[in-house]
Amino acid sequence: MPQLSLHTPLGEITISEEDGTIVALDWGRGSDQEATPLLKEARDQLHDYFDGKRVTFQLPLAPYGSPFQQRVWAALTRIPAGETRSYLDISTELSSSPRAVGQANGRNPIPILIPCHRVVAANGALGGYSGGDGPPTKRYLLDLEARALNRPDPARGTLL
Known part of the structure; x- marks a missing residue:
C-alpha cells in the first residue's frame, strides 16, 4: 500500500x-x-x-469500517469547518446512541480529512481525541480552523 x-x-x-x-x-x-x-x-x-489556506479537502476517501461506522463518518464530513456538533446531535441525525457515535468517531481511520475533531460533548466540553496528543491535538485543529475562517472558536466562543 x-x-x-x-x-x-x-x-x-x-x-x-x-x-x-x-x-x-x-x-x-x-x-x-x-x-x-x-x-x-x-x-x-x-x-x-x-498553513490556514484551506479548511476543506477534495480527495477520494474510502475508510474501512462497518456500515454504521460509514454512516457516522459521512455525517462527520457534513460538519462545516469552524463548527462543532455534539455526539448527541449526530446520534439524533442517525437514530443511534451517542455512545455508538463516540465509538465510531474514535475508530475513524482518516482523522483530519474526516473531521472527527469537530465532535464535542453535549455540554460543549471538548471531549477526547484518539489522534496525536489527544485533546490538545483536537484543540489545535479547532483553533486552526477558527483562525483560517476568522471566526469565533466554536468550543470557546471567542475570536482568535
Missing part, C-alpha cells in the same frame, strides 16, 4: 492509498514511502490546511 509521510505542526503524519483512494491517516512516519499523484495531492492539501 503506497504511503507518504509529511511534517506538520502536530508532528509527522502518514497518509495511505489503496485503489486510488485515501484509506488511512496515521500519526507517525510510515515505512513504505511512495509519492503517488494522489498522495502528493493529499500532502499538498494537508500543507495548505496547516
